[in-house]
Amino acid sequence: MSKAKVATVWLDGCSGCHMSLLDIDETIIEVAKKAELVYGPLVDAQEFPEGVDVTLVEGAVSSQDDLKLVQKIRRRTKLLVSLGDCAVTSNVPSMRNGIPPKVLLERAYVQGADVNHRPPSDGVPGLLRHAVPVHEVVKVDLHVPGCPPKADAIGYVVMELLEGRKPDIAGKVKFG
């Protein structure tokens, strides 16, 4: 039996959900038997591959690059999971949403800076007006809230998906 192709991605988040993913202890051996990690911060692939079975998305959609990437991921993934509060609710990244990006960048890089008083322009993607949850821009198949989601919950979700079942996590996870 060929292994399932699993990808993870880190959008506007703190990587805490990836830390929690790595914290699933011995379950990771079972996961490794059934899955091949084909893309994400934990592997070296540069381009998001075609034909991915499961993608775990950490982080809110906050920049032009996030948006393009998550749309590409949706096209190339069978089952897309929003992992953690930033992906599910936009969480902490959304706390900037009350302030227009231009004003925000001025505040941080001009008023808040001692030297080089200008917002960065080269090599960084433009901010979207709002940091939004993943499901506001593409279809999401499963939401796993938590900041971060407990390792047990992630282990359960990943194993269920790899077994071909849809995990029932209602009541087992919470926001925050």
Place this chain on the structure above:
Amino acid sequence: MSQKISIRIDGELIHANSDQSILEAAHAHGKFIPSLCHMKGLTAVGACRLCIVEVAGVGRLLPACTTPVQDGMSVTTQSDKLRRYRKITLELLFAERNHVCAVCVSNGHCELQDLAQKLGVTSIRFPYTYPKVPVDLTHKKFTLDQNRCILCTRCVRVCTEVEGAHVWDVAGRGVGSRMVCELNRSWGESRYCTSCGKCVQSCPTGALAEKGFAVEEMTKRTEPISRLTDLRGANV
């Protein structure tokens, strides 16, 4: 004068007092109906709409907290329809303000967060509105963060009915509704606030909190307030 009457809740025959609401009768028999604006000892107002129930012969859903029991009434508290509507109502509460549980003083001790878990809400299907709402840190002991307010008005009622100070009110309409202190004074400038903290203890979320608490540290107790109203005989 209250009379003993019989009603059915989820098919089970129970005895209730005629001056009780459906919610009170259900609670007295250990039945769970979700609610956020209800607090024992305060006037019921039906603000949150989470305690909606089906009453046989009535074509619409009724809030259990403001609907009095009637002899022979048959009430359904759990059904697919109710679960669907309660989830919608709860999700709209989340979408209406900026509830960032991860950085809230009440994370882990919040009635809104708990209820989302109990009702199996794992995402909000409605677009978030990201409103810009005020935060008032002018009081020497307490904080008001309207990002976390669900307009349950427990603070308004506890301050008016129990403390007798009537510091809090709701200004505006619909999604523009905001908590105001004494006709829109900052809390620190309040002339009538006794700093008793009953509003803080009554608040189901982290909207009202004590200063000096970090994320997850704020726990609250409503029982002493409910007990006080019991002792006064003012329990409605």
